[in-house]
Amino acid sequence: MIVKSLRETMLGMWSLLVGMKVTAVNFKSTQITVHYPREVVHSLEGYRGHIELVPSDEDPYKPKCIACNNCVRICPSACISLTAIKPKKKAAEKTEAPDSADEVKTKGKKEAPAKKAKPELESFVCDYNYCCLCGLCVQSCPTGALRYSSNVYLAGFTRQEFVLDLLSRLQNQAQKKEQ
Amino acid sequence: MNLDLRLDTSGDFYARKFQPTKREDTLILNMGPQHPSTHGVLRIILEIDGEYILRAEPVLGYIHRMHEKMAEVMSYPQYLPNPARTDYLHGLAWNWAHVAAVERLMGLEVPERAEYIRVITCELNRITSHLLWWGAYLLDLGAFTPIMYAFDDRERIQDILQRITGSRLTYCYYRFGGVSNDIDDRFIEETRKQCSRMKPRFKMFKDLVTDNFILRKRVEEIGEIPADTCRKYGATGPVLRGSGVPYDVRRAEPYSVYDRFDFNIPSYDTCDAMGRYLVRMDEMQESIKIIEQALDTLPEGDYIMPKAPKKPKPPAGDVYFALEGARGKIGFHLVSDGDKSPYRLKLRAPGFSNLSLFSEVSEGVLIADAVSILGSLDLVIP
Amino acid sequence: MAQENQDLIRPFADTATDEPIINQAPVQKILNICRAMSLWPMTFGLACCAIEMMSFGMARFDSARFGAEVFRPSPRQSDLIIVAGTISRKMAPLVVRLYEQTPAPKWVIAMGNCAISGGPFVYKNQYGIVEGVDLIIPVDVYIPGCPPRPEGLLEGLFQVQKKLTGRRWWPLPEQARTSDK
């Protein structure tokens, strides 16, 4: 009995020593802490942050978006809302029949040369407070007008800060690029 | 909505409904829902005699998030991000269960490459889940260091997964008929690197923790769950395998391409917390084995079927799809009426059944051991 | 949606606090700096975000560097409440109680979209969750994301420090400066 418990104690002590050895070995290994504000994690690639509009090829101030509302329809948490101005003036100038045909065509094609029938995007608001970052909107976009931002450093004092007006963000970004 | 959410002092609904034993001089103790060892928000009402538990009754529903109701409101693709939030540690498995249930109902053939990608990512996710459990369980038992090592590896795997899936935790990666984007060479290379890095780490984990006699005293012969109790309560996963029944859905009801891989199903018939602990430790190594095999035999081809339905409308009928999550058997019972959203969706959360045997197991044990048992069940409360 | 219900649920938590014993501006200023450098968060993991909160405390992000390493399980020993996760109606009274039990200079971070607004679980006729923790307790800092990355939580911590002392103590990371603002 005594021998057994003594043996158990010895084995136990040995297991502690082995554990200490592991700690000692790791003590020498390289540090894995990322000193955050001074350096950042290198692996942000691929992270899905909130969405951003992609500028069109011709004009960096204009989004690629054609206001087809696909993203609004698919969004599970209903956080995207967009409004578009229908090109009424030009429709009035033309006769009705060719215009509607034109519109169908432009919708079918991606980068239609006829700009007339393209609805102008008026506002594009993403309420990031409700977003669940599923990425369904980006995938459902027929023109690739949405992208993920890798801005993970968001924090603020009110929740209204995260109701993102993507159109004005796009214009700010374009301005920054020009400078 | 009831506006007065303040608790009344005479005990709330569950405390009043609690049925204590008929003994005198016992104390009723309320543990949780905000308690460090309850893993999330679980509340347990205990009747104790000194340090011994006479009766324990878990109260749950503190993070009930209406998943089943949501499924009926939303369309199939809109529900995609939600299953991962049911069990946030092994989100990909839930994501998979939802996607696969719909695929089965519609009779979709998933491309082989997509199946392989699913297996690889799901197994990686399983390792992260077990690592977190490992760290958190030892934290419950009073050891702080292991969780640091666990998170080191976990972060690395999460980096790999994040590059492909876009999120760290609540994945929304699988789509009906495939996955949302393809894996590339860098993913394969990084995964291989991580696999070879993990192997010596298991040895280290064993030296550091598993062989440690303080741990052994805390987990050996604690919380014995006989196999028949598991059956009566419907417990699955590592809890069941720790009781000596080598039942694994991946083997018993092979889904996807799991029947092509060679892996063992670890089981220990000690029935105690140590058995469950060892099962999980072994399972991580088996997962690595599966990942390496899958990477070796990864076929070329599409990652999503070319005509994958964007808005699926499965035919009327119902389907039950089960798969093996990190915590046990995940079941999706989907009843469709041919519309764009499910008629009824029932989720079988493994943690739910596993937790239900807690009140039987914890009778007559010490409070400190109850914490150990609770941790060894590895709960994510639905 | 949440804003409509706002009047219904408020006021909830009792926010009355005692006057500080030494209520002089310079003393308070020094004290606030001390407080800001040792914020003790409470482990208040409610759902998925709790896991990110754990990685925030672990080796890679290491909140200990900013004095917030001691995750206290008891409200009585902590002064920073990180509400990480969905608040169900069943949990709401307990959140309020925990808030009230925390001793006076206390700050609340709403982490993740569920805590901010109910996030992805808000839909018509939902029956189980509170749409935003700010409906039941006052919130100081919001961190959006589902879940936010640990960097976001660190930024949130800096914002609390900023709120306390009036300045940001740490440099902005390069990426955040260049990224679209």
Next chain:
Amino acid sequence: MSEENAKPEKAPDKEKEVKKKEEPQVPKYTGYDYDCFLAPQELLKAVTKLDHADFFLEDVSCVDMQEGFQVVYHFDRFSQPGRVVLRVMISRENPEIPSIYDIFPGAAWHERECFDFFGVRFTGHPNLIPLLLDPEHQGPPPLLKEETALKDLNQLYPDRVHTPVSPDSEEFVKEINNCSNQKSRNQS
């Protein structure tokens, strides 16, 4: 398949054909190896038989439909996997069904969940109080469907036999003894 579905991928003809063939049938894969309807009073007898045949309870769920509530019990087996599903129809006016708590104590929580979400009362249940739901929840059980949204049995399970099977019948005994997912797997 609907037009909506076909639009994004330019109307795949082949898939349409497959769909046409399938639509009147039951889906190819259901995950069940034995599927049967039972009368409420015979539930306990059937469950006892399953207990003796070493089955375990997967879950208890409930489907709200025009005829009433259909309570669904899923069973599986460790040794020889094969899923058995029992379906019991109860009326909407008086949703009562015997509890199987005495045979499978694990059913207690599943039954409480059904009570929460549908208001189904399980007679003989020791502790039928809200489990997941807030006990102060007001209004009808949350998962009840609106009158207009209800579907009937034939719409939900087309081409399936809805006549109750007796648990004493030879068919039932034979099926539960022989059911295994191996045969259904080989077919697919």
